[in-house]
Amino acid sequence: MKASKLFNVSLGVIFITMISIPLITVNRTAGQISVAENRALASFPSLKTVEGTFNTQIIKEYEAWFNDNLGFRDEFLKLNTSLQYKLFGNLTRTDTIVGKNDWLYYVTPEIIKDYQHLNLPTSQQLELWGDSFKLINEYLDEKDIPFITMINLDKKTIYPENYPSSIYKIGEVSRTDILVDYLSSKEKLDIFTPKKALFEAKKLQTLYSPRYDNAHWNNYGAFIGYLELMERVKKYYPNIKILSWDDFEITPYEREFNLYDVVRFKETDYAFKLKKESNAVQIKDKFKDLNLIHSDLSVSYTNKDPNLPKVLILGDSYLYNFLTPYISESFSEMNFIYTDNINRLKSFIELYNPDIVIYENVERMLDGTLPSIVESSESFKSYNSYVNLPVSSNPSFWLDYSNGEFVKSQNEVEVDTSKKLTNFVGWALDSQEMSTATNVFLKVGNKYYSGEYGLPRPSVSEYFNNSNLYNSGFSININTEELIDAGEIEFIIISKDKEHQYKPIKIKIVEK
Known part of the structure; x- marks a missing residue:
């Protein structure tokens, strides 16, 4: 009876010791590198974000830190990898199989x-x-x-x-x-x-x-x-x-x-x-x-x-x-x-x-x-397909950003000459139908560019209280040198039914 009790106690002590050692030896060094995986281990989470607000991901980040930094983790990884391969011919990488x-x-x-x-x-x-x-x-x-x-x-x-x-x-x-x-x-x-x-x-x-x-x-x-x-x-x-x-x-x-x-x-x-x-x-x-x-x-x-x-x-x-x-x-x-x-x-x-x-x-x-x-929001129809369409007045258009900076005036736009490319972002509508248009073209000199049209613009949909205007955004990239040489650009909106185009919106180019 005493021998049985001693065995059970010994087994309990061994078990507690085995599960305690990895916890006691947990890595506390920030930026530690795993030799087995050749990567940096997860860092201990902070209560606050860099913006000073409460870190809502702290539990998830703590779990990642704990899993990464448990004592003897590399040794366990190596042992598991060796056994999996030698016994079953498998690798512990989920993206790889052995043929x-x-x-x-x-x-x-x-x-x-x-x-x-x-x-x-x-x-x-x-x-x-x-x-x-x-x-x-x-x-x-x-x-x-x-x-x-x-x-x-x-x-x-x-x-x-x-x-x-x-x-x-x-x-x-x-x-x-x-x-x-x-x-x-x-x-x-x-x-x-x-x-x-x-x-x-x-x-x-x-x-x-x-x-x-x-x-x-x-x-x-x-x-x-x-x-x-x-x-x-x-x-x-x-x-x-x-x-x-x-x-x-x-x-x-x-x-x-x-x-x-x-x-x-x-x-x-x-x-x-x-x-x-x-x-x-x-x-x-x-x-x-x-x-x-x-x-x-x-x-x-x-x-x-x-x-x-x-x-x-x-x-x-x-x-x-x-x-x-x-x-x-x-x-x-x-x-x-x-x-x-x-x-x-x-x-x-x-x-x-x-x-x-x-x-x-x-x-x-x-x-x-x-x-x-x-699913691309680009249209592979060139402006040549619409060039002879009748022209309607009162286009509904707004240019919001030039290379991520807010456009202050709809009559002229500053272009950063230090950048090779200029990105224009805005929205455009078919104002007669109060719907999204077919496309928006940017005319620079004698060339026409279209970029992407149909990008999500929830603020436009909310402003007009019209769900049909949700995908009314556009984004167009153009070589900055071409803009400077042209001095002026025009945006041309093609109607939803492709039966007419709107009067060009002219904007002057100003070097920044």
Whole structure:
């Protein structure tokens, strides 16, 4: 009896000691770095915000601090990671699964659906996407600007043989296959994937990162994609410069993916280095005034040869991380903007006047960008579509801000000459119908710009007590130099029924 009681007491003491040590040894050093995760741990929360008000998120922030700073946290993470991998072949990273031959794949529920072909588009979705691409294509055709769409392929598509066998695929036709076939045949869009070239090349060389990078192709695969894209460009510019394998020194090197310093995956990759000095120079801070999503993933280059064509690319990491320096060798100016900003495509075209436009996306990201294209508040109708409409008086318009600063007068606007771009924000209505308009155009010199129209303006809706006016806002970016040269600008409102336009609102430009 005594032995049993002593055992129970001892067990209790051991249990209390085990749960107490992590609490006693909790980290109290602000800004501590987790060695296992290579990141700063959450700081202890404050009762007040920087504005001096009560911190309503204090409980949530305390929970984050406690979870991050519990004693021996790094050791527990490492132990759990090691056991999960050794016993079950799993990683403790929720965005990564281990396939056959220790290949690592990036996963989300949407990506697994894509692999299984459970996300095939409906006819309605195809029509919506087709209509949106058709508008873009027609707009660029009117300007005689070629438009190329490149859908890049996930690792799971090119290397399905190493995907976990527990995940089953239904049929052989993917959403990408259906989308490319529909847009190329019905809408006559210049759209392609490098699928055939990649499948041919994989017979000779590994084209995607097996273990270091769970999501992307490697430098070999990227260069196959580059060649396919540039051959597409060559249809429109037969003399375009295209880099070849011979332009590079290609050297092997080892790289390693290290998870919490306990699970390591190694592979051989190949570094590509141009043999000759590059003709292209990166331009810093080109897009700093555009308020881009992921502005750090956008980049601009200019070339020593000013006679080459200019290109605008809306793309993702498949180009940004691997190919933008090589693409820039072929163009006098290359503006690469991260594809999450695709809903502002027309604004970028008007700003940078490209000779060719390329939209690139990896297939797993189509869930984000295709709806953005459909739901964009931009209109791809140019002012030429409305130029002959009759003119009505009494426009309802207000210019609120110029580069974030309140506009003091509706007769003139101060423009900051130290900024390359000027952003105008305001609202406009169809005053006869007391509804939102079709679009608002900004005339600068002999050019017309439209930007975004249909942005939320709840204050306008409340002021007029009319819910139909909620989406009456506009935002237009324009090169500051053009404004200064023009000296005066005009805003032109197109009526809701597209049957008339309103008398231009003239505003003088004043240098600040």
